[in-house]
Amino acid sequence: MPSPVELILADTKFEFGKTPDGIILADEVLTPDSSRFWDGSGLEPGGPSLRSTSNSCETIWNPFTGNKQAPAPGLPDHVVERTQAKYLEAFRQADGRKLIL
Numbered sequence: 113m114p115s116p117v118e119l120i121l122a123d124t125k126f127e128f129g130k131t132p133d134g135i136i137l138a139d140e141v142l143t144p145d146s147s148r149f150w151d152g153s154g155l156e157p158g159g160p161s162l163r164s165t166s167n168s169c170e171t172i173w174n175p176f177t178g179n180k181q182a183p184a185p186g187l188p189d190h191v192v193e194r195t196q197a198k199y200l201e202a203f204r205q206a207d208g209r210k211l212i213l
Contacts, residue, residue: 119205120150144202151205 124147127139140146196213203211 118151118153119202120152122148122150124148144198149202149205153205 121142124142126137126141129136129138200211200213203209
């Protein structure tokens with residue numbers, strides 16, 4: 113039976129910090145940058161392998177060669193547009209609704 117799920121969380125990372133008050137969650141959670149999602153649309157048992165999404169939008173374009181000094185360079189429009197599209201598609205697959213900006 114085909115699954116109604118379109119987005120499968122394949123792996124993710126959680127970053128924690130220690131404060132005098134205890135352990136805290138210190139970073140984003142379950143975003144396309146911190147997680148790898150598989151496209152599960154049309155998934156059937158015994159079918160072809162799942163297509164994986166990149167888990168790092170910033171690897172689309174990386175101008176840094178080790179220089180971590182401010183100011184950071186601006187991003188080209190095509191990188192911003194591609195990253196935005198990736199987040200919007202992840203939202204649609206996770207929520208079932210198309211987000212209009």
